[in-house]
Every structure is written in C-alpha cells, then in structure tokens.
Amino acid sequence: MSQELFKKSQEINLAASREDEIDVNLFFKHAAPIIRHYNRWKDIDRFYFIPLKLNMVYLCAGLTLPVAYPPYFIGTIVRNSFEHPELFAVKCECGHSAYAYSYNGSPLSGRFDLSYACPHCGANSSDTKSGWHIRSKVLTATQEEDLVRGRHLQSLNPSFEPAPIRELLKFCCVDEDCDDCLM
C-alpha cells in the first residue's frame, strides 16, 4: 500500500470497500472540526496524507470524468479550500467562511456541486455553482504539489504510513462529545 500511496492513478476504481466508505463518512461527518483544527495538524504528515476514496467522478455514456484523479488526501482537500476561497468557500449564515470538503459535477454542463462545513459554528451546507473546469484545474494543481511533497517524504522515510482517520478525529474532536472520536 505504501509504495502506491503517492502514485497518481489514471484509473477510477468505483468499488470502495466497506472500510473506505466508513472513512469517507467519518470525514464528511466531522469535516467542521477537521477544518477548524487544520493549523494544528497540517504539519503532521501522517494526518495530512490520510487518503480517502472520494467519489469525484461524473459518469456519462460510458465515460468516467473525474474532477481530479486519485489519490485524494484529507490535507489536499482542506488546503485547497483554504487557499482558493473564491472557488471553494462560501459565507456561512453565521457570517464566517464555510469551506468545501466534498464536491462533484459535470464537465459537460459545467455544473459543480459543493458541500461546505463552517469551522466557526459547525454548520453544513451545500450549493451548486458553474465552473467545473476551473475548479478541476485548481484542485489538480494543488494535488500535484502534494504528490511531489509526498514522494519526497517517502524517499526520506520509505516506511511512511498515514494514520487511520480515527486518530485525526481524536486529535480534532477531543473536547467534543463525540462517539466516533472516543472509540
């Protein structure tokens, strides 16, 4: 697994295992505290490079068109939203910024669906925008930077393994009354 971690895939494997699904659901459910504590974990590579089997694929007439090709790392997704708020953030009802943690859409119509979490108040929201191509381009560039960094990291430490997502949750949700994080 480790050797494959920073290899860009041109293939989309839509069959996620039950474990992969649980990880993705935990990320979605706890996106707000994960985003809130980004500055505390962004320099911890075991957290930054936790991979997720996100579904970012648009299927049409036998074509699979992803927003970006895997691998998708938690750190990449969150960093990308912080660094490109004009494309990946909105104003929350509480007045602060909410950041995208999940998205998909159609390159044909240009439609782009985003789910946001607000690190300030914890609210979740979603909306649909135009601009699939620009978002795909920006995310892919962020991802390329992280793949380069990841490969470098792995060359220095060949046995590098990312942490299980529950460790990140424990790190981020420690003060909150949360069953997932106490397990």
Ligand SMILES: [Zn+2]
């Ligand atoms: Zn808010």
